[in-house]
Amino acid sequence: MARAAKSSGQTGEAVEAAIAGDIQAGALPPGSWLKQIDLERRYGCTRTDIRRALDRLTTRRLVQHIPERGYYVCLPDDRRKAELREIRVILEMAMVDFLAATPEAIAELRRLAERFAEASAAGTHLERYESNREFHVYLTGLSRNRELAALIVDLRGHLPATPVMQWHSQARIEQSAAEHFAMVEALAAGDGPRLKALLADHIRQPTR
Amino acid sequence: MARAAKSSGQTGEAVEAAIAGDIQAGALPPGSWLKQIDLERRYGCTRTDIRRALDRLTTRRLVQHIPERGYYVCLPDDRRKAELREIRVILEMAMVDFLAATPEAIAELRRLAERFAEASAAGTHLERYESNREFHVYLTGLSRNRELAALIVDLRGHLPATPVMQWHSQARIEQSAAEHFAMVEALAAGDGPRLKALLADHIRQPTR
């Protein structure tokens, strides 16, 4: 199902985000061809918007382009996923040294960790995905190195499919929730090394 | 002066690269407006090509876009430059752990270090810029983590102006050349920590 086909929003990045979302949510399966005619109907926008969005998604390598043939959703590539995950580990561990955590920020992080825990216990896949994402994005946003924060968030959007679908066991999900809380506490205690270790383990989990 | 306005090359990334090059070479000064009409004449391509290129350069933040006004070359931002440099330090130090250096690769690196040294002694600014770039790109390419290598190279293209122009003293340049050789030797000796230290110092220099 198409998400939020706002037929008259400020089209531009909106379409790109919508397509990216549908790819990561699995609505547009890996390998499928993205016909411009379909897309412009699905998202209720013009062909020009679609082309811009596809071009940008190509640079993000969420889709690939073959001239005179079209665009298709990138196939999952285990090697690439592993490499990107390792880059996330590198960047997020480095980010810890730039974190500026106010008490309010820590309170907000606790709230977000709580939300993810709730979604883990009784929530849809989408809720889990989004609350998890929010936690990490907020944490990232605490970095005084704005470029580093932006890069990390950006990188999240570079992973093709293998979406929320197959988050493994319930036990694993709840462990993730617990890890979120542990990270908050490490941050609150100003224990950088511990936070780094927690982050590394957390990210290196098969999915998420 | 416009560089290589190949009026009938495969326009696409070519135009983007050409504009990026002119920005980094200073031909398109920071703050100047990039009128589409001028650009399509300068690079001998169509308006569509120009628009795609400008859109991509906007995502790279080499230019900025104001709707109904146009695109202009990003102004140098010291904070941003410092942050990006710090990210380079993080990534290139991390890259050291992924390096796979064959004897041939080390020989090639020596050759490139030599070329930069020659350009340092008696070469144009452009030659220095390019040979320096080649050294770093080649070194980066030795990483077994292809995504990491791609990210590092990508990041080099995100720095706006303050180009080769003002490479400071001749002494500094020759020190850079010496550092290149030292890095090669550290790599050849398999001394990761030393290579990391050299890289960090090298990158943290005011320019380059």
Added chain:
DNA sequence: CTCCGCATTATTGGCGCCAATATTGGCGCC
């Protein structure tokens, strides 16, 4: 029955026109 080739159809992607909007320059008013 299968395979090859051709005509038809579907799709991409370039190009240019034009409306909307900002900028410039001139003219009159204070």
Added chain:
DNA sequence: GGCGCCAATATTGGCGCCAATAATGCGGAG
């Protein structure tokens, strides 16, 4: 003489048409 408003001009950016090219389906030959 300076300031501000308004007309003329310049520029952006959307939209749709159409040529080039690839995919598809049909029919005939082996």
